[in-house]
Amino acid sequence: MLAMQLPPGLLEKLRGGVTTVEDCNETLPVRAPFSGEVLARIPAGREEDVELAIDRARAAQRSWAALPAGDRGRIFLHFHDLLLERQNEGLDLIQMETGKARRHAFEEILDTAVVARHYAWRAERLLRPRRRRGALPFLTSTWEVRHPVGVVGFIVPWNYPLNLAITDAIPALLAGNTGVLRPDPQSSLTALWAVGLLRECGLPADVFGVVTGEGATLGQALAGRADYVMFTGSSRTGRLVGRQAAERLVGCSLELGGKNPLLVLADADVKAAVDGAVRGSFVGAGQVCVSIERIYVDRSVLPRFLPEFAARAKTLKLGAALDYSIEMGSLTSERQLRTVEEHVEDAVSKGATVIAGGRRRPELGPLFYEPTILTGVAPGMRAYAEETFGPVVSVYPFDTEEEAIRLANESRYGLSASVWTRDVRKGRRLAARIEAGSVNINEAYAATWGSTDAAIGGVKESGMRPRHGDEGLLKYTETQTIAAQRWLPVGAGYGVDAAKYARVMTLLLKTVRRTRLFG
């Protein structure tokens, strides 16, 4: 078993990045999934620490927002460069805290760098005042102005500890907000490392504070004080956070769970579809919000697809190694492993068949579970509709594309989906009918996620208010409309015959409608 040890001095340095009222004596253990050892102890922050971090962020916000957007952008471009340069430090930490394979950890580095570059280049243009059509042509000059909302609270889970801690914060901070981050206790070291890099690049400490510690107390404290809440996690907790934000009438963005389908149509390149299914189902040992848990295959290609998919799953290289030699890592927590086992046992006890996997692998590490493929999964089994969030995928045949769409939509979730076909036009038509925030054609999950310029989020119980794209930054702003009027007032002024004014305006509106003038 791989022994887990942080480089000397690193823990003390990272702990220095936490915001606390005074030295926090209470700590929480971080266990390394690869070995089960206690990797480190992190401060168990309290409500007053959240308060302090929010107060500091609020005090820092005005001067941060007063900086030209280009100056803020330069910090994130520098971060982009430093992140790529120092990636190995980050990759080690991500792997030690999550147990994922290095190839999957690298996706976090890649995406975080891309997001930093994208918004650093884009923010200035998005934040510029925009001329809008005025109430009266030529007489009203109207501008839409964007202001930061204030202090944004970020509550993030453990599965993408770098990516989720940082990429939502980047557009928020670029928009002139300050922020407070509450990373998951399982993965706070990675988050602290990344925030440390940002500070090295010139981000003032109070502009982005970090409070580590237990979720329910700190999460609620943050959601109870921030001016906007960005939450990533399960739909169950997302509902609580959303309710809290609604009560306070502050904005929130929720990125929640999924039970994502992959469709293999009759004309698909089957070999490529198998590749996609392997990547999509077992990335991060299936602990990825957009990973695939349901595969629908046209009955005519099922005899080619299923044996090949099973063979690939059985030969995936599992293990614990802080290098690129491994194809799938470990689960991250005992809780997650138990859910995986329960879903498989429940399905098998009710008649499902295990085509590949279905076992723990304790000789590799305490939390390893084989990539698992089930068939014969039916309503009433937990794996049918509940999110497993592990390396377990169910394969179902379909006879018509109508049936495939119906099955794909038969879920309370609507996060991500994938369609495999040689006919991309048909793929796009079908994709538009799938109830999911993003649909990949001939890719499992990364084409949409990697298209940073386009918004990505969840529908149904998978979330609200997407990340990425222009909306991923503008959601952290309040819109203000400023309009200047000249010569004539907009309404009937005093001393004007109101009836005559109404007749003239009616005529004007009818003319505009008929001629599409100003349309």
Ligand code: NAD
């Ligand atoms: P979770 O909802 O249990 O926890 C998420 C975070 O919220 C954790 O940091 C937790 O400590 C904190 N938290 C717990 N109780 C809280 C409360 N009452 N108020 C505020 N915060 C609280 O989710 P999890 O099991 O840690 O993460 C896995 C889930 O996250 C899966 O459902 C997965 O699909 C989802 N997820 C979604 C996305 C996305 O972008 N849509 C990305 C990653 C993970």
